[in-house]
Structures are given as structure tokens and as C-alpha cells.
Amino acid sequence: MKKRSFIPVVLMLVVCLLIMTSCADQTGENGGSSTTAEPVEIVLIDKDGNEKTVDLTKFESVTGEASFKKSTGAIVGPATLTGPKLVDVLGEIGGIKEGEAIAIVANDGYEMTLTYDQVMGQIMTYDEEGLALQVGGVEAIVAIESSDEGVLESPPRICFIGEGKPITDGHFWVKDIATIKIAESVKEWELSLSGIEEAKCDRSTFESAATCPDTTHPSQEWETTNKDGEKVVYKGVPLWVMVSMVDGYDTEDGHYRFNRDLSQKGYTVQVISADGYTVEFNSKDVAYNDGIFLAYLANDEPLDEDSGPLQLVGPNLPDKKHSVKQVKEIKLVNLPE
Incomplete structure (x- = not known):
């Protein structure tokens, strides 16, 4: 009887393991972004002025669809957006409390203040014609990935996701965020x-x-x-x-x-x-x-x-x-x- 050689079988197993390891390095367990993705950093500032730099890729992410409405009435989107919840990011500096607000500043100097209620998703939503629907029913995230780069444009970006592809005001969608600071609440007018x-x-x-x-x-x-x-x-x-x-x-x-x-x-x-x-x-x-x-x-x-x-x-x-x-x-x- 001839002896069978196991060397080819062993070589094949090694090759398969190498391929599987390579694929694991390129995708997450659900086929998402690379686990070695480039860091996406912003600076958080608490109410006492203490700064903390955080990497948004290290937070647990959520995914949802959304669009935004320009001041001219034009609707941009929808797109699938992924990123950590805004409240989770703020948790790194003690969170936001009722009676407080956050001041978001982009790298180009654009600024927007969100009240506590707005951070919690209490903002106006619109239908596809741009007509007001209701306040609430959305969740604020700091998006770092999107199915449409024209919507995400310059991450990280504040977005409001939810069921039914919600449409919200574009001026809240601050892009290319540099800092987020806990601030005193502002009155709406x-x-x-x-x-x-x-x-x-x-x-x-x-x-x-x-x-x-x-x-x-x-x-x-x-x-x-x-x-x-x-x-x-x-x-x-x-x-x-x-x-x-x-x-x-x-x-x-x-x-x-x-x-x-x-x-x-x-x-x-x-x-x-x-x-x-x-x-x-x-x-x-x-x-x-x-x-x-x-x-x-x-x-x-x-x-x-x-x-x-x-x-x-x-x-x-x-x-x-x-x-x-x-x-x-x-x-x-x-x-x-």
C-alpha cells in the first residue's frame, strides 16, 4: 500500500488561514469598516473648560437613514449614516444636563448651539415637500460614515436619524466638527x-x-x-x-x-x-x-x-x-x- 502525503493538505490549511486572517483585518464582524480605521478625533470641552480629545471610531456606532433641508427648501438625501450617539460622546465629559446646551464649532468657524432638548432629538421634522410635520422622533449622532458622501460631505458631522428617513433642518447638521463644548442654555426666539x-x-x-x-x-x-x-x-x-x-x-x-x-x-x-x-x-x-x-x-x-x-x-x-x-x-x- 502506498503512503499518502499530508503535506499538501497542511499547506492548503495554512493558506486558508492566512486568507481568513487577511479578510478579518479588512472588515468588522458584520462586514463593516476596518478595525484599523484612521482615528476621527474631536475636542470635547466640559462646563469648567477642561478639554478632552476623543476618537469617534472607538465608540459603539448606530446606523440609520436621514435627509436634511437647506434654508432654501431643497432636500439633500436620504443617505444611510453611521456613527456614535451624540449623548454617548458627551458622556465622556459628564454628559449634558437639563438647563445646559452645547456649542458646536467646525474647523471653518461655523458655529451652532443645540439646547438640551435638541440634543435629545426634539427638533422639527419635515415631509418630502419641506412642510413641517412634528417635533421629535429623531436621534442625534456624530456621523463618520455614509452611503452618500454628498450628504456626509466632511465628517464628522451632526446628523439626525430615525424611522421613516426623517428630514430635519440642515443648519443643525454641523460638518467637519472641531470642538463640542458644554455651554449655558439659550432661549429660543x-x-x-x-x-x-x-x-x-x-x-x-x-x-x-x-x-x-x-x-x-x-x-x-x-x-x-x-x-x-x-x-x-x-x-x-x-x-x-x-x-x-x-x-x-x-x-x-x-x-x-x-x-x-x-x-x-x-x-x-x-x-x-x-x-x-x-x-x-x-x-x-x-x-x-x-x-x-x-x-x-x-x-x-x-x-x-x-x-x-x-x-x-x-x-x-x-x-x-x-x-x-x-x-x-x-x-x-x-x-x-
């Missing part, structure tokens, strides 16, 4: 605008306009002194930018654009306080005038209750009487036919 169209601008939308780097109308900053001689630096959005939301000159893709022709024909811009106090400007004086703006910060802090949430300020105001506090509404009246 709303500015009413009317003219050829009507619009509402809430706190987060205004904050987005004031810090967005990809814009033709950058935020304004003005240093002055108060009645006690103390330095005050105001930050905000030009009045003409807010006027552009309701002056009937949106582009086909929905972007707001200031209606220069209408402003030159002439109309009146009214800025109205919560108590009804009103000042008026000629549209020609408002057009592209960055020296008249709505401030929401003074020395990098939200305006106090006596002045905020918005105050009309700037070096080009006609006089101090035009520095309206507690701005609640902007109207375009005496519009040309």
Missing part, C-alpha cells in the same frame, strides 16, 4: 419678516447665517463703547440680508438674493421692537449697507433680556434712536407696484 413674501427666522437659522463661512454676506462685527465707557463688540447679520428673505428675488434654486432693482425704486423698511417701538429706513439706505446690522452677541455672549434677542446696531445708524432693542419684526412697506 423667532423674528417675523414680511414684504413681497413672508418668513420666520428662528434662533438657530439666524445663528447659521451669522457664522456660515460659505456666503456672500459674512457676519458683521463692530466695536464701540457703552454709556459707562466700557468696550462692547457686537456681532450679527446685516439688515439687508434679512430683507433679502422677503423682497421677492430668490434664485431658481431657492437662494435668497437681495433685490437691488426693487430697493432703487424705493420702499420703507420698518424695524419693530417687542413693545411696538418702530424705526424706518429708506430701502436705498439699507441696500448692501453692512454698517447697519442686527446683533445677537455682545462680547461673544447673547444679548441680555433688556436688549435681546436682537438689537439694531452699527456705525451707519442715523442716530441712537434707531438702535432698536428687542427686535421682533421687520416689515417692507410702501412697496412699488
Whole structure:
């Protein structure tokens, strides 16, 4: 009887083991991303100012589908998004408590503040037509992977996933996150605008306009002194930018654009306080005038209750009487036919 050689069998087993080991290095146990993926780091800052750098790939991830709505109304998505829950990430610095908020800052300087409720998913959702549905029913994650790079764009990114591919406001979807800091809570507010169209601008939308780097109308900053001689630096959005939301000159893709022709024909811009106090400007004086703006910060802090949430300020105001506090509404009246 001839003896069988076991050498080829042993060699085959070794080769198979090498192949299996190689495959295991390339995928997770569920076929996901590599276990040796590049770290995705952000800096967390607790309420006492202590910093901690964390690698988001080290957290347990969840996956869900979602879309976001641009300020113009365009819907981006849906896409499948994966990343750790925002609350789990915040747990590394003691978590967020009721009465607190988080300030998220991107590497390009864009900033967005989320209240405790918003962190917990209490934000407005929309249908496919962009119409409001309900508040809540979503979960905030810090996405690091996506089935559509056009949606994730520059990870890590705040996203809101849930059942039924929820659609939420895009200004909450902060991308390319650099830091997340525990901050004092902020009050929600709303500015009413009317003219050829009507619009509402809430706190987060205004904050987005004031810090967005990809814009033709950058935020304004003005240093002055108060009645006690103390330095005050105001930050905000030009009045003409807010006027552009309701002056009937949106582009086909929905972007707001200031209606220069209408402003030159002439109309009146009214800025109205919560108590009804009103000042008026000629549209020609408002057009592209960055020296008249709505401030929401003074020395990098939200305006106090006596002045905020918005105050009309700037070096080009006609006089101090035009520095309206507690701005609640902007109207375009005496519009040309």
C-alpha cells in the first residue's frame, strides 16, 4: 500500500488561514469598516473648560437613514449614516444636563448651539415637500460614515436619524466638527419678516447665517463703547440680508438674493421692537449697507433680556434712536407696484 502525503493538505490549511486572517483585518464582524480605521478625533470641552480629545471610531456606532433641508427648501438625501450617539460622546465629559446646551464649532468657524432638548432629538421634522410635520422622533449622532458622501460631505458631522428617513433642518447638521463644548442654555426666539413674501427666522437659522463661512454676506462685527465707557463688540447679520428673505428675488434654486432693482425704486423698511417701538429706513439706505446690522452677541455672549434677542446696531445708524432693542419684526412697506 502506498503512503499518502499530508503535506499538501497542511499547506492548503495554512493558506486558508492566512486568507481568513487577511479578510478579518479588512472588515468588522458584520462586514463593516476596518478595525484599523484612521482615528476621527474631536475636542470635547466640559462646563469648567477642561478639554478632552476623543476618537469617534472607538465608540459603539448606530446606523440609520436621514435627509436634511437647506434654508432654501431643497432636500439633500436620504443617505444611510453611521456613527456614535451624540449623548454617548458627551458622556465622556459628564454628559449634558437639563438647563445646559452645547456649542458646536467646525474647523471653518461655523458655529451652532443645540439646547438640551435638541440634543435629545426634539427638533422639527419635515415631509418630502419641506412642510413641517412634528417635533421629535429623531436621534442625534456624530456621523463618520455614509452611503452618500454628498450628504456626509466632511465628517464628522451632526446628523439626525430615525424611522421613516426623517428630514430635519440642515443648519443643525454641523460638518467637519472641531470642538463640542458644554455651554449655558439659550432661549429660543423667532423674528417675523414680511414684504413681497413672508418668513420666520428662528434662533438657530439666524445663528447659521451669522457664522456660515460659505456666503456672500459674512457676519458683521463692530466695536464701540457703552454709556459707562466700557468696550462692547457686537456681532450679527446685516439688515439687508434679512430683507433679502422677503423682497421677492430668490434664485431658481431657492437662494435668497437681495433685490437691488426693487430697493432703487424705493420702499420703507420698518424695524419693530417687542413693545411696538418702530424705526424706518429708506430701502436705498439699507441696500448692501453692512454698517447697519442686527446683533445677537455682545462680547461673544447673547444679548441680555433688556436688549435681546436682537438689537439694531452699527456705525451707519442715523442716530441712537434707531438702535432698536428687542427686535421682533421687520416689515417692507410702501412697496412699488
